[in-house]
Each structure stands twice: as structure tokens, then as C-alpha cells.
Amino acid sequence: MVETELQRRREVEEHSSRVIWRLYEPIHSVVYFHPHASTSYREIGLKGGWMSYFA
Known part of the structure; x- marks a missing residue:
């Protein structure tokens, strides 16, 4: 199988x-x-758990 440029980019981004x-x-x-x-x-x-989660 030939690896495409897009597949290589995805691997780099995921890594x-x-x-x-x-x-x-x-x-x-x-x-x-x-x-x-x-x-x-x-x-x-910030009130509650979720507000502080994104702080």
C-alpha cells in the first residue's frame, strides 16, 4: 500500500x-x-467544576 502525503501528515499530527x-x-x-x-x-x-476546568 502506498502511503499518501495526507496519511503521513496525520501520523505526525497525532504523534x-x-x-x-x-x-x-x-x-x-x-x-x-x-x-x-x-x-x-x-x-x-469561577463557579462549578467545568468553569475552572477551562481556566
Whole structure:
């Protein structure tokens, strides 16, 4: 099977996004689930879990 340029680009994009996710997910988890996070989110006006998730 001949690999097309589009297939190669998709593989690179998927690989890049996975690498970025692996690097930043641990940081995201620590910040998001830190015990003081919910207090800080409320102080800046973010209410509920989903608003702070996208902060």
C-alpha cells in the first residue's frame, strides 16, 4: 500500500499531539486537583467544576 502525503501528515499530527499531552497532563492534573484550587477559582469568579476546568 502506498502511503499518501495526507496519511503521513496525520501520523505526525497525532504523534505531536500525543507528545504534548504526555508532557503537560501531569502539570494540568496537579494544578487542577490541588486542594486549594477550588478556593482560588471561586475567588476569581469561577463557579462549578467545568468553569475552572477551562481556566
